[in-house]
Amino acid sequence: MAVCVAVIAKENYPLYIRSVPTENELKFHYMVHTSLDVVDEKISAMGKALVDQRELYLGLLYPTEDYKVYGYVTNSKVKFVMVVDSSNPALRDNEIRSMFRKLHNSYTDVMCNPFYNPGDRIQSRAFDSMVTSMMIQVC
Amino acid sequence: MEGLTLSDAEQKYYSDLFSYCDIESTKKVAANGRVLELFRAAQLPNDVVLQIMELCGATRLGYFGRSQFYIALKLVAVAQSGFPLRVESINTVKDLPLPRFIASKNEQESRHAASYSSDSENQGSYSGVIPPPPGRGQVKKGSVSHDAVQPRTSADQQEPASPVVSPQQSPPASPHTWRKHSRHPSGGNSERPLAGPGPFWSPFGEAQSGSSAGDAVWSGHSPPPPQENWDQTTVRTVASATTANEIRRQSSSYDDPWKITDEQRQYYVNQFKTIQPDLNGFIPGSAAKEFFTKSKLPILELSHIWELSDFDKDGALTLDEFCAAFHLVVARKNGYDLPEKLPESLMPKLIDLEDSADVGDQTGEVGYSGSPAEAPPSKSPSMPSLNQTWPEMNQSSEQWETFSERSSSSQTLTQFDSNIAPADPDTAIVHPVPIRMTPSKIHMQEMELKRTGNDHTNPTSPLLVKPSDLSEENKINSSVKFASGNTVADGYSSSDSFTSDPEQIGNNVTRQRSHSGTSPDNPAPPPPPPRPQPSHSRSSSLDMNRTFAVTTGQQQAGVVAHPPAVPPRPQPSQAPGPVVHRPVDADSLITHTSTSPQQIPEQPNFADFSQFEVFAASNVNEEQEDEAEKHPEVLPVEKASDPASSLRVAKTDSKSEEKTAASAPANVSKGTTPLAPPPKPVRRRLKSEDELRPEVDEHTQKTGVLAGVLTSQPPLPRSVGKDKKAIQASIRRNKEANTVLARLNSELQQQLKDVLEERISLEVQLEQLRPFSHL
Numbered sequence: 001m002a003v004c005v006a007v008i009a010k011e012n013y014p015l016y017i018r019s020v021p022t023e024n025e026l027k028f029h030y031m032v033h034t035s036l037d038v039v040d041e042k043i044s045a046m047g048k049a050l051v052d053q054r055e056l057y058l059g060l061l062y063p064t065e066d067y068k069v070y071g072y073v074t075n076s077k078v079k080f081v082m083v084v085d086s087s088n089p090a091l092r093d094n095e096i097r098s099m100f101r102k103l104h105n106s107y108t109d110v111m112c113n114p115f116y117n118p119g120d121r122i123q124s125r126a127f128d129s130m131v132t133s134m135m136i137q138v139c
Numbered sequence: 140m141e142g143l144t145l146s147d148a149e150q151k152y153y154s155d156l157f158s159y160c161d162i163e164s165t166k167k168v169a170a171n172g173r174v175l176e177l178f179r180a181a182q183l184p185n186d187v188v189l190q191i192m193e194l195c196g197a198t199r200l201g202y203f204g205r206s207q208f209y210i211a212l213k214l215v216a217v218a219q220s221g222f223p224l225r226v227e228s229i230n231t232v233k234d235l236p237l238p239r240f241i242a243s244k245n246e247q248e249s250r251h252a253a254s255y256s257s258d259s260e261n262q263g264s265y266s267g268v269i270p271p272p273p274g275r276g277q278v279k280k281g282s283v284s285h286d287a288v289q290p291r292t293s294a295d296q297q298e299p300a301s302p303v304v305s306p307q308q309s310p311p312a313s314p315h316t317w318r319k320h321s322r323h324p325s326g327g328n329s330e331r332p333l334a335g336p337g338p339f340w341s342p343f344g345e346a347q348s349g350s351s352a353g354d355a356v357w358s359g360h361s362p363p364p365p366q367e368n369w370d371q372t373t374v375r376t377v378a379s380a381t382t383a384n385e386i387r388r389q390s391s392s393y394d395d396p397w398k399i400t401d402e403q404r405q406y407y408v409n410q411f412k413t414i415q416p417d418l419n420g421f422i423p424g425s426a427a428k429e430f431f432t433k434s435k436l437p438i439l440e441l442s443h444i445w446e447l448s449d450f451d452k453d454g455a456l457t458l459d460e461f462c463a464a465f466h467l468v469v470a471r472k473n474g475y476d477l478p479e480k481l482p483e484s485l486m487p488k489l490i491d492l493e494d495s496a497d498v499g500d501q502t503g504e505v506g507y508s509g510s511p512a513e514a515p516p517s518k519s520p521s522m523p524s525l526n527q528t529w530p531e532m533n534q535s536s537e538q539w540e541t542f543s544e545r546s547s548s549s550q551t552l553t554q555f556d557s558n559i560a561p562a563d564p565d566t567a568i569v570h571p572v573p574i575r576m577t578p579s580k581i582h583m584q585e586m587e588l589k590r591t592g593n594d595h596t597n598p599t600s601p602l603l604v605k606p607s608d609l610s611e612e613n614k615i616n617s618s619v620k621f622a623s624g625n626t627v628a629d630g631y632s633s634s635d636s637f638t639s640d641p642e643q644i645g646n647n648v649t650r651q652r653s654h655s656g657t658s659p660d661n662p663a664p665p666p667p668p669p670r671p672q673p674s675h676s677r678s679s680s681l682d683m684n685r686t687f688a689v690t691t692g693q694q695q696a697g698v699v700a701h702p703p704a705v706p707p708r709p710q711p712s713q714a715p716g717p718v719v720h721r722p723v724d725a726d727s728l729i730t731h732t733s734t735s736p737q738q739i740p741e742q743p744n745f746a747d748f749s750q751f752e753v754f755a756a757s758n759v760n761e762e763q764e765d766e767a768e769k770h771p772e773v774l775p776v777e778k779a780s781d782p783a784s785s786l787r788v789a790k791t792d793s794k795s796e797e798k799t800a801a802s803a804p805a806n807v808s809k810g811t812t813p814l815a816p817p818p819k820p821v822r823r824r825l826k827s828e829d830e831l832r833p834e835v836d837e838h839t840q841k842t843g844v845l846a847g848v849l850t851s852q853p854p855l856p857r858s859v860g861k862d863k864k865a866i867q868a869s870i871r872r873n874k875e876a877n878t879v880l881a882r883l884n885s886e887l888q889q890q891l892k893d894v895l896e897e898r899i900s901l902e903v904q905l906e907q908l909r910p911f912s913h914l
Binding site for chain 2: 110129
């Protein structure tokens with residue numbers, strides 16, 4: 001189950017970040033923030049190669065004792081960061097990929113909305129609902 | 140019941156449901172039609188529903204309080220998830236999906252069509268009213284109390300129910316399984332708009348203000364309200380760019396609040412043409428953005444509308460998408476919250492609203508929407524892929540039940556309340572009249588009588604309804620009625636207590652209040668039991684008066700008259716005027732002559748009130764027979780004019796106790812003015828007596844006679860001897876009355892002593908028994 005989902009803009013500011021309500025959500029924010037460096041590192045590492053070949057899914061960015069952080073980056077350098085609970089052993093890579101895929105699709109839908117200005121915070125209800133489903137259900 | 144822990148979503152969902160069901164805002168949801176519908180929509184077996192109701196305590200209470208309602212909803216979720224229904228399961232079952240309330244057309248329409256129509260009527264369901272086309276209309280969002288969906292020819296309903304709100308959304312997310320069918324079985328018609336909020340056009344300005352209300356109404360995120368049809372959606376069409384064509388129009392055959400009427404559609408098409416001449420073409424997102432920005436809706440809402448309407452997510456709007464978007468804008472403008480999912484009637488598939496052909500196809504598909512609805516929940520995890528699958532599912536969207544997400548907004552509910560108000564006029568009528576808590580058997584009896592009389596709405600017997608006699612529905616209905624009647628009952632009880640109050644000894648005030656508080660539906664309260672004899676000294680004395688055998692031989696002349704005779708004393712303030720009521724001996728008084736008036740003024744020297752009292756007392760005695768004898772004696776006794784006259788009157792009146800009684804007080808109270816009719820005859824008699832009485836040196840005689848009897852009597856310049864005699868007679872009578880009263884008093888004292896002794900003995904016995912009870 002994803003405990004935190006974040007969408008980071010190209011300029012590394014959050015477009016959307018949402019966590020499972022806990023007592024200390026800030027730590028999730030911190031984790032996402034720190035993961036950005038890892039993301040950058042990963043994309044820059046692959047940056048030499050053609051961007052096209054770069055896989056969008058970055059995989060496990062870094063694990064902590066309680067959580068694992070996964071990353072995903074779009075072609076427009078919009079990053080998706082997901083923090084999942086490590087206690088869930090059933091969470092496989094495929095599932096993470098599917099979750100990112102859903103995120104991406106939802107993000108695309110948000111982008112398609114003419115009323116959405118790129119760079120704004122994502123306030124789409126559909127997006128919210130999708131993220132909620134991801135956060136709650138995958139547990 | 141054990142404590143109920145709800146997640147946030149659940150809490151919200153339940154509260155919305157409760158608000159929806161709580162049309163009367165009483166915080167106590169009587170198992171009215173809405174709850175009934177809700178549970179029915181849960182598609183649980185009847186016995187399960189009964190069990191749920193039992194578990195949550197509603198049957199015990201007779202209504203659904205908030206906690207009971209929540210527990211019931213939780214149990215519904217438990218049952219729907221397949222867990223056994225137990226009290227413990229409320230909290231033990233983890234991650235319970237929100238209870239789903241689905242009204243499947245197929246199974247319900249046939250079964251409940253009739254019942255629904257009646258129910259809806261009873262419950263004041265309203266057909267959805269879709270505002271007419273362009274311009275502004277108000278589509279009221281109402282809840283039609285029936286889930287039964289009749290296969291309407293209206294194409295909208297049959298729309299490819301694209302997976303609107305799919306229950307597939309993860310269960311916790313409110314399964315927006317809203318079927319917004321408020322199909323009114325009776326053909327619902329559009330002509331049944333919400334009573335209150337009839338469709339009406341409102342200008343933008345209002346729309347703006349309404350939009351905020353609408354926000355609450357459409358809780359896109361909040362759990363969808365129960366299936367009960369949220370029908371009436373009044374949408375204020377926003378004639379953004381155009382002048383509103385203010386046509387009031389009500390949804391035609393369908394009660395679908397989201398249905399686009401022909402006029403609307405035409406209007407939308409016209410608008411579309413202004414942007415994109417080619418009807419088959421697309422409106423680019425930017426153009427659409429500009430267009431809809433004119434509606435002055437917040438960007439966020441416009442964004443949401445776009446999300447809903449851009450079905451294929453291509454960033455452009457087809458004609459259908461544009462119409463849907465426009466319709467949503469109109470709805471939003473009119474104060475209706477945006478649904479979470481695109482209403483089925485607005486699905487781009489909707490080609491022609493009146494295309495019955497499509498309806499036919501879709502009907503069948505929609506018909507089994509219930510089943511797909513059931514299936515989705517199982518695959519809720521796949522909800523996130525809904526968006527992706529939508530394009531593919533557009534084709535097969537018919538298979539999906541479209542759930543229009545009805546927010547259980549308080550706004551809508553409040554609208555309902557005003558409209559549906561219905562209900563129970565009793566509830567509205569009941570005032571918070573204070574209830575007299577005096578326990579009394581009579582009181583209770585009356586209350587019971589009243590309650591049984593108002594059985595249909597009587598909450599006192601909610602539990603008396605035997606489920607066996609009723610189907611679940613009926614039972615729920617009846618229980619609902621209890622709930623609805625509960626409020627009434629409260630009024631009743633209050634009124635009961637009131638109406639019974641009169642039975643209480645001498646409480647006229649409460650009686651009056653009870654009448655006011657009584658609901659019009661109350662049957663005539665049972666006749667109050669005979670008023671217990673108040674310990675009226677007067678009345679009792681009157682009674683006692685009868686019991687006492689007045690010795691005739693005595694100079695009763697009304698002397699035996701008891702003090703009760705005094706009460707009728709009219710205006711003691713009046714100077715003892717001409718009216719003279721004397722305990723006239725019946726025998727002596729025969730002729731009734733209106734002489735008193737004459738005599739009254741002639742008797743300035745009548746005795747004072749005390750004297751009159753004596754006379755009055757003596758007057759009361761109906762067995763006075765020797766009054767005549769006393770006249771000569773009393774007459775001269777007259778002192779003051781009034782007292783004298785009154786004495787005379789009293790003296791002469793020995794025949795009728797009432798008269799004497801009336802006269803007695805009249806004697807005392809009357810001044811120069813003649814007394815009421817009762818005294819008059821007395822006066823007449825007196826007059827005759829007076830005439831008979833010789834005029835003697837009454838003054839001296841009176842004074843002489845009166846001296847012994849009267850305490851402080853002004854000298855009576857009695858010119859007529861009769862006064863003196865009358866006074867004397869009255870004195871005698873009063874004496875006799877005194878003796879009688881004294882006797883009575885002694886007897887009563889004796890009785891009191893006896894009673895006290897009995898009481899003491901009983902108390903002693905009680906004390907003796909008490910130790911045993913403590914063992």
